[in-house]
Amino acid sequence: MIILVINCGSSSVKYQLLDMKSDDVYDILAKGLVEKIGLPEGTIKHKPAGKEGFVRDLPIPDHKIGMKLVLDALVDPVYGVLKSFDDIEAVGHRIVQGADFFSGSALVDDDVLEKIGICCDFAPLHNPAHLLGIHAVSAVLPDVPQVVTFDTAFHQTMEPYAYMYALPYEYYEKYHVRRYGAHGTSHQYVSQRGAKLAGLDLEHSKIITCHIGNGSSVTAIKDGKCIDTSMGFTPLEGMIMGTRCGIIDANIVPYIMKKENLTPDQMTDIMNKKSGFLGLSGVSSDARDMDALAKQGDRKAKIVLKKLTFDIVKLVGGYIAEMNGVDLIIFTAGIGENNPHLRRRVCEQLAYMGVKIDTEVNEKARGAETILSTPDSTVKVALIPTDEELVIARDTMRIVSTIEE
Ligand code: AMP
Numbered sequence: 001m002i003i004l005v006i007n008c009g010s011s012s013v014k015y016q017l018l019d020m021k022s023d024d025v026y027d028i029l030a031k032g033l034v035e036k037i038g039l040p041e042g043t044i045k046h047k048p049a050g051k052e053g054f055v056r057d058l059p060i061p062d063h064k065i066g067m068k069l070v071l072d073a074l075v076d077p078v079y080g081v082l083k084s085f086d087d088i089e090a091v092g093h094r095i096v097q098g099a100d101f102f103s104g105s106a107l108v109d110d111d112v113l114e115k116i117g118i119c120c121d122f123a124p125l126h127n128p129a130h131l132l133g134i135h136a137v138s139a140v141l142p143d144v145p146q147v148v149t150f151d152t153a154f155h156q157t158m159e160p161y162a163y164m165y166a167l168p169y170e171y172y173e174k175y176h177v178r179r180y181g182a183h184g185t186s187h188q189y190v191s192q193r194g195a196k197l198a199g200l201d202l203e204h205s206k207i208i209t210c211h212i213g214n215g216s217s218v219t220a221i222k223d224g225k226c227i228d229t230s231m232g233f234t235p236l237e238g239m240i241m242g243t244r245c246g247i248i249d250a251n252i253v254p255y256i257m258k259k260e261n262l263t264p265d266q267m268t269d270i271m272n273k274k275s276g277f278l279g280l281s282g283v284s285s286d287a288r289d290m291d292a293l294a295k296q297g298d299r300k301a302k303i304v305l306k307k308l309t310f311d312i313v314k315l316v317g318g319y320i321a322e323m324n325g326v327d328l329i330i331f332t333a334g335i336g337e338n339n340p341h342l343r344r345r346v347c348e349q350l351a352y353m354g355v356k357i358d359t360e361v362n363e364k365a366r367g368a369e370t371i372l373s374t375p376d377s378t379v380k381v382a383l384i385p386t387d388e389e390l391v392i393a394r395d396t397m398r399i400v401s402t403i404e405e
Pocket residue numbers: 212213214215242285286287288289333334335338339
């Protein structure tokens with residue numbers, strides 16, 4: 001089944017075209033990125049498998065035009081990989097927020113669209129863009145079934161004591177204020193792959209997944225189900241990230257707003273886009289820049305890197321206690337997959353309980369499934385590259401196959 005996977009941001013469309021023969025047998029036919037939608041000069045970067053791609057700069061006024069560019073690239077006589085649009089059998093979309101409406105992926109219909117719309121309130125940067133993406137696909141491919149996969153769905157197994165904030169209960173009832181988590185597709189995928197690689201029975205296992213990238217979250221997974229995760233009502237909660245502050249004392253928010261005369265939107269922007277590595281270092285949101293600066297002796301970058309380890313260790317330690325043990329710790333995403341120093345620093349803090357990694361294996365391991373722990377380590381440690389597109393393509397294939405029967 002030829003499936004187009006779409007990840008729509010407010011000014012971007014990331015795409016991947018997969019030929020799914022089965023859950024585990026598939027080819028990636030093309031991938032690419034449309035950026036700066038709505039700005040005077042946009043860009044499309046298209047890379048077909050096995051041949052040269054292209055980068056084009058041109059104005060892309062809206063998502064519908066962005067989506068048309070993607071589809072045109074896929075059928076382009078030189079750079080394309082399909083004969084016609086009709087070859088696309090289904091489209092799968094990544095959706096950041098599904099709240100407690102969705103505990104799994106769903107076929108797009110009016111009811112699903114309405115619920116994604118309600119969730120816009122608590123994912124104002126993401127869900128409206130996802131809806132634009134779905135409508136843009138409907139406009140160009142009206143007869144192709146669309147499936148939505150939610151970043152929050154995997155975390156729907158959390159118990160009320162894990163997902164409730166100790167605020168007046170009425171805010172949960174009136175405004176859906178509770179913890180939802182994020183990166184669920186990634187946590188689910190790497191825990192399944194990791195259990196296989198480590199020879200564990202997922203249904204009887206205790207796994208901690210550390211998705212450490214520009215956005216970062218850590219999840220406790222018991223018997224294959226999420227029992228706790230570090231992101232909350234929005235992806236802001238939890239640990240330090242590229243531009244997000246993670247957990248802070250909530251009283252800081254009105255305090256700074258009053259001192260700086262800020263509106264709620266301005267404060268939200270500061271906490272989500274101007275904090276984290278960027279806010280603390282004052283230079284960059286990128287972990288590679290933090291490493292380079294720290295090597296030159298930059299004090300603030302050193303604090304950032306120490307805090308990154310510190311926050312992960314606190315979460316991992318807490319989750320070990322919550323699960324009364326752990327069998328496997330997994331690192332994934334941009335930093336987790338590529339930064340051996342961070343993995344080593346985290347594991348060193350767990351040496352007291354017998355966690356041992358092979359430093360040589362760890363040093364070399366980058367972006368490929370690898371067991372990092374030594375055979376005598378009490379806990380297995382693994383690097384598992386995440387693949388959210390594959391999960392979306394699998395779910396899309398499964399759901400669309402059912403409707404066709
Ligand atoms: P993500 O959001 O998962 O794409 O992760 C982005 C983060 O991963 C950035 O902070 C990058 O500095 C970091 N990252 C990506 N690739 C590498 C790499 N090859 N080496 C070190 N860090 C990397």
